Amino acid sequence: MTEKIVALKVDVDTYAGTRDGxxxxxxxxxRFGAMATFYFSMGPDNSGKALRRIFTRKGFLKKQLRSGAxxxxxxxxxxxxxxxxxxxxxxxxxxVLRETERQGHEVGIHCWDHVKWHDxxxxxxxxxxxxxxxxxxxxxxxxxxxxxxxxxAPGWTVSPDSLEVQDALGLSYSSDGRGSTPFxxxxxxxxxxxxxxxxxxxxxxxxxxxxxxxxxxxxxYYRGNLKDxxxxxTIHAEMEGGAIRQxxxxxxxxxxxxxxxxxTLGEAVAGISGAPACAFSMGEIPGRAxxxxxxxxxxx
Numbered sequence: 023m024t025e026k027i028v029a030l031k032v033d034v035d036t037y038a039g040t041r042d043g044x045x046x047x048x049x050x051x052x053r054f055g056a057m058a059t060f061y062f063s064m065g066p067d068n069s070g071k072a073l074r075r076i077f078t079r080k081g082f083l084k085k086q087l088r089s090g091a092x093x094x095x096x097x098x099x100x101x102x103x104x105x106x107x108x109x110x111x112x113x114x115x116x117x118v119l120r121e122t123e124r125q126g127h128e129v130g131i132h133c134w135d136h137v138k139w140h141d142x143x144x145x146x147x148x149x150x151x152x153x154x155x156x157x158x159x160x161x162x163x164x165x166x167x168x169x170x171x172x173x174x175a176p177g178w179t180v181s182p183d184s185l186e187v188q189d190a191l192g193l194s195y196s197s198d199g200r201g202s203t204p205f206x207x208x209x210x211x212x213x214x215x216x217x218x219x220x221x222x223x224x225x226x227x228x229x230x231x232x233x234x235x236x237x238x239x240x241x242x243y244y245r246g247n248l249k250d251x252x253x254x255x256t257i258h259a260e261m262e263g264g265a266i267r268q269x270x271x272x273x274x275x276x277x278x279x280x281x282x283x284x285x286t287l288g289e290a291v292a293g294i295s296g297a298p299a300c301a302f303s304m305g306e307i308p309g310r311a312x313x314x315x316x317x318x319x320x321x322x
Contacts, residue, residue: 024250026282029290030058031197031221033174034259035136037067037109038099043263044118048125050267054274056284059197060122060259061132061174064112064158068137069095070104095260116165123166128286130172134158140177144304148183155187172196172287178221178314180207180302185214195219195291197254200307201317204252204294207302208321217297219287220317221256223247226266228309237266241273245280252290 032047034040040062051058098106112119123129133139134154143151155173162170173188175198185207188196193216199207201220206213223244229235235243244255257263262270277284301318 026248026250026280027252027290028248028277028282028284029219029252029254029287030056030284031174031254031256031287032058032060032259032262033132033176033256034060034062034111035132035176036063036069036095036099036260037111037114038095039259039263040111040115040118043259044122046267047257047259047263047270048122048127050263050271050274051127051284052125053271054278054284056274056277057127057286057289058284059128059130059172059287061130061172061197062112062119062162063132063134063136063176064161065110065134066108067099067111068108068135069099070101070106070108112161112165119162119165128172128288129162129166129170130174131155131158131162131170132174133176136176139175140179143175143179143181143184146181146183148186151181151183152187152190155184155191159191174198175315177312180209180304180315182210182212185209185216185302186212188216189214195287197221197287199302199315199317201300203317204291204297205300205302205317205320206297208299209302213299217291217294218302218317219254219290221254222249223253223255224307224309225256225258226261226269227258228307230266232309237269240266240269241276244273245276248282254287254290 119129134157159170171194173196178199180198195217197219199220202222204219207218298320300320302315304313305316307314
């Protein structure tokens with residue numbers, strides 16, 4: 023039987039997630055000998071502006087309440103960019119990015135402004151898309167002393183322009199969508215050359231509160247739903263590094279007992295050859311309000 027492997031993708035969305043969640047995750051990963059790829063939001067924390075999704079995205083409030091996601095974010099975080107100034111994330115904690123890399127984990131770019139990208143990318147002119155990734159790339163290089171090799175789109179939100187900008191950055195790969203296997207994206211009739219490593223498993227906020235899944239047993243859900251070969255799990259510094267930290271610790275312990283290795287996405291890429299070109303489009307998936315980028319059929 024083929025070995026089961028989990029590539030851990032950590033999205034770091036907020037100021038508090040960078041300050042508190044990432045150090046917690048580094049400690050927990052080290053305890054179990056697990057590795058991960060961390061994607062940092064580099065610019066302002068405008069989390070408060072995400073509250074408008076209650077009125078603009080059908081099912082958003084219901085999903086938040088079902089999953090318990092609001093408990094991952096403090097009242098102060100939910101005021102950033104609305105009643106409180108939006109603090110700068112990476113510039114406030116450059117040592118967190120450096121320590122993450124020092125411990126052997128892979129570090130990449132999530133975005134400049136998470137809420138802005140997630141909510142408005144489809145309406146960005148190309149130069150604004152390039153500017154958002156360009157500003158994040160410049161600060162990343164300033165902090166870590168080298169260029170980023172990978173990016174991951176906030177909210178799995180992409181456009182043909184964002185994929186074109188990624189190609190121009192000369193990335194090794196990106197992790198922008200949901201799917202089953204690594205592929206090269208084809209969107210709106212355009213082929214792109216940056217390899218995509220899609221998230222294959224549902225995130226905690228998509229399954230908590232559904233079908234009997236709770237923080238107490240979510241680790242068993244994941245252990246029971248791994249396929250042979252590569253599995254990609256996206257976690258969040260604010261959730262698995264905070265509100266449901268004990269759930270994640272139980273998962274790491276269970277995976278170790280099962281002999282399942284946790285690796286970086288970069289390690290996964292090293293073993294990939296001959297990935298197909300596949301359609302890539304925005305669509306709906308169970309448990310998530312709004313649209314996400316989804317891998318489609320193979321395109322010859």
